[in-house]
Amino acid sequence: MLDHEKVAIHTGRRSRLPVIVAVHSTALGPAAGGLRLWHYPDWRDGLTDALRLSAAMTSKFAVAGLPSGGGKAVVALPEGLELDAERRRDVLHDVADAIASFGGAYATGPDVGTGPDDMAVIGEITSHVFCRPAHLGGSGDSSPHTAQGTLAALRAVSRRLYGTASLAGRSLAVVGLGRVGAGLARLLAAEGAALTVTDVDPDKRSTADELDAVWRSPDEILAANVDILVPAALGSVLTRQIVAELRCRAVVGPANNQLATLDVADLLHHRDIIWVPDHVASSGGVINAISTELHHVSADEAHARVRAIEDTVDDLLDTAQRCGQTPAQAASELAMRRLRAVSAPVGTP
Ligand code: PHE
The missing domain is CATH 3.40.50.10860 (Leucine Dehydrogenase, chain A, domain 1)
Structure with a gap:
């Protein structure tokens, strides 16, 4: 259908x-x-x-609480x-x-x-x-804001797993060093995280060297023994088979459509691996663009909205735990509630 x-x-x-x-x-x-x-x-x-x-994108906006x-x-x-x-x-x-x-x-x-x-x-x-670009009246490159949003999601997960929002000393594997992935890797390196990285483009190895990161091939990195895996390239990386091989405690990244099939979210849950839905972890870019260009809020307010992804993820993880759900289910129920609220005729309970 x-x-x-x-x-x-x-x-x-x-x-x-x-x-x-x-x-x-x-x-x-x-x-x-x-x-x-x-x-x-x-x-x-x-x-x-x-x-x-x-x-x-519909879920991304609904969970972010934006009227788009x-x-x-x-x-x-x-x-x-x-x-x-x-x-x-x-x-x-x-x-x-x-x-x-x-x-x-x-x-x-x-x-x-x-x-x-x-x-x-x-x-x-x-x-x-x-x-x-800014000189034409736009908000410019959205990728730094997407990276900041993923960092906010990572903080919430780190607090849940390790009791601190700081990523200093945590090991993370960043899969994909495009505009968002490389920006995020830089933020993480600056915070003192230990990085393993990859990209399909071997030239990106220079970024790895610059960040003192370990380079792995795209095939090897998914099973790396790290705290958190960060998919930042194309979608469908999380297949049933890959999930069986994962050695991380959480998967949180800005790539869109990470699940090869929807049941993979349940498999991750069964393996006790936290998966933050990609539409939440990747929402910083649109949140900034829409907030500044459509809602005309200040840059500071837009940044605060991007940072609030940390609270959103906190809430989703709380709800998921309380209701025995996956974070994906909690996010999809939240999105459905918000979508239903607008489509319900006025006066319906
Ligand atoms: N690539 C962005 C995303 O998936 C899309 C986007 C960014 C749309 C900025 C509008 C403005 O979220």
């Missing part, structure tokens, strides 16, 4: 590439969610990704296709057309494969775009 409000698939007029925009829900407000510009074996895999990622809905855009690049500058502009303008056709029901932002400069190009055609 399709539970999305609207999904549009265009062949880009300029690029001839598949442009997908999925709006999962506008129950809480106009939908927002990033633009993923990524390679897929088939454009239908990009569609699957857009459907899952947009649904996760869930959406996502995906441009499914054929394997091996590299975009030169001109073609990239064409693609981004095609995405902008698709966004404009939603008439404000969806606004985009950066995601895997896109950044503030891309948002500037989209902004040439539509105003429904977050995170343009």
